[in-house]
Amino acid sequence: MKKTIPFLAVEGQSSGYYSLLALLGAFILASLGAFYYMEHHGHYVTGMSNQIVWGIPHVFAVFLIVAASGALNVASISSAFNKKAYKPLARLSGLLALALLAGGLMILVLDLGRPERLVIAMTYYNLKSIFAWNMLLYNGFFAIVIVYIWTMMQRNLGQYTRIAGTAAFIWRLALTTGTGSIFGFIVAREGYDAAIMAPMFIIMSFSFGLAIFLLVLMASYNWTERPLGDAIFNRLRNLLGIFVAAVLFFVLTYHLTNLYAAQHHGFEAFILLNGGIYTQLFWIGQVIIGGIIPLVIFFTPALAKSRGLVGLGALMVIVGGLAQVYGIIVGGQAFPMEIFPGKEVIESTFADGVVASYVPTLAETLLGLGGIAVALFLVAFCVKIMEFLPASLADKDADPHYKAS
């Protein structure tokens, strides 16, 4: 008979655990302070302007929201696609998804010009607005994933796990489609207005979410001194490698499509050749740090053996992901809008025809980092009060048939 791996809450008595909570708590407090400062004075204390209307807070928020749906993938593979090896990881996967979404939404809400009016957005929906769809999608995601985790944790509800997991999987695809469409449906700006945004965001979510999941898993098993065997670890590493490659494929397709159309040549030159910081973020941040180096690490057997290097690779995927989202959000706005095709703007009092500059201030950066801290704090807190983590993921427990190659 197949034995099941018991789940155990982490003890959470060590000074290390409390230091972690204190560190994350400090970041959360700092972000709340930043929020108060921004709301009290107004957004003039940020680097955002009427040219760059969404800045670093939105980069962090969109990254976290995208990663949230991706973090749920491990659970989806186990429940919707019935892969038993991933089953012990499903609870953590669901928890991380909820936590990342909560962190991302916190940033978005606290950056609003009038956050106290959130109730309007929660009670009135302009159904033609993709933001309004997203509000329904986010709330639905919380509800479905909570039910899903419940079916996994309550012994007699196990029979519903597959249905709930499948529902959560379908919902998360809709959610990321919605997030990508925030940009994909904007006809006004050169860098957006592309249907490929939605599927590209889905594949980005697979990659970013799994990278965060892998790091959280490594950290929690390391710090609690629980065994994490190669059977599980190598599967996740290889899967992440495939997702990283898939993101690069979508990015390539997006730019090749743009390069074919003369009207997009200006924007492509801006991102790929002469856009300064945006070009650097693309090539160095997104492609090299976020794509090529992790791929080399994950798929070179000698390097892939090192847990430290694989962890570094996952971290690089996250850094590259942030660079990618920054390029999409800020780069997409910095490139001047083509209001007068065939004309050159020689004078304007509102920066028409010139690249907009954006320098984030400390306040808005702290608000963004606070979202990450909220997500990690929630995970660290919940794994202590409830049974999210399997007691062991050693090869003999996770996959008795695993043979080291």
Add this chain to the structure above:
Amino acid sequence: MSQPVNTNESTTDLYRRNFLGKTAAAAGLVLAPGMILTEVAHAKPAGEAVSDKNRWGMLINTDKCGSGCNECVTACQTENGWGGADNSEQHSSASQKAVWIRKVKLKDKQTGHVQSLPLMCQHCENPPCVDVCPTGASMKREDGIVLVDKHICIGCRYCMMACPYKARSFIHEAIKEQKVHAPRGKGTVESCTMCVHRIDEDGTPACVEACNSKGHQAMYFGDLKDSNSAISIELAKNGGQQLRADLALNTGVRYQGL
């Protein structure tokens, strides 16, 4: 046996009917004055509510628009209380200050022909800003004027992302010295209102008035649905281009000579 029961039922019905009748009458008495008041309050001086019988628009002749002339911008600032004339956005950087209307100078890439024109909200028939607004704060009136309801704007700035003309501004700080007819609020978005307060009193937008009084006559204002209006006659005769016509937004502001 059944007779008394029936009597009882009909008595109850009668009572219920009376009760409902009286309640409705009382409700009517309470509501009626309010309704009449509302009607009076919403009526335009011309005696007509806003309807889709009109579509207000502007036509700008770039050949007549004076290079270096800034009259339309100054007039808008004075009328609506933003920018130079009012000092209330003193903390905001240049790119954070509100701009409702701006002058742009263009050079044709092929011919080198230089033109100057004012650019503001184009009051689209299919406005992307209205589509994307989650709360419905960004809205279009029946008569085609696109506005922001500052009471329900949550300051998400999605409309600013979606506007193809960069016509909208976000208020980055608390505003003092506001005009009664043009409320502005920290944390909300605003843009050209086509001087809706003037139009509702059968007036002309401040920019158009200023341009004409300066003698440039580069701006027309009027009802695009009235074939006898000056703007419609001029459009029929000499045509007028939309900015980003490829987006099929059917803008209410048109340009000649582009």
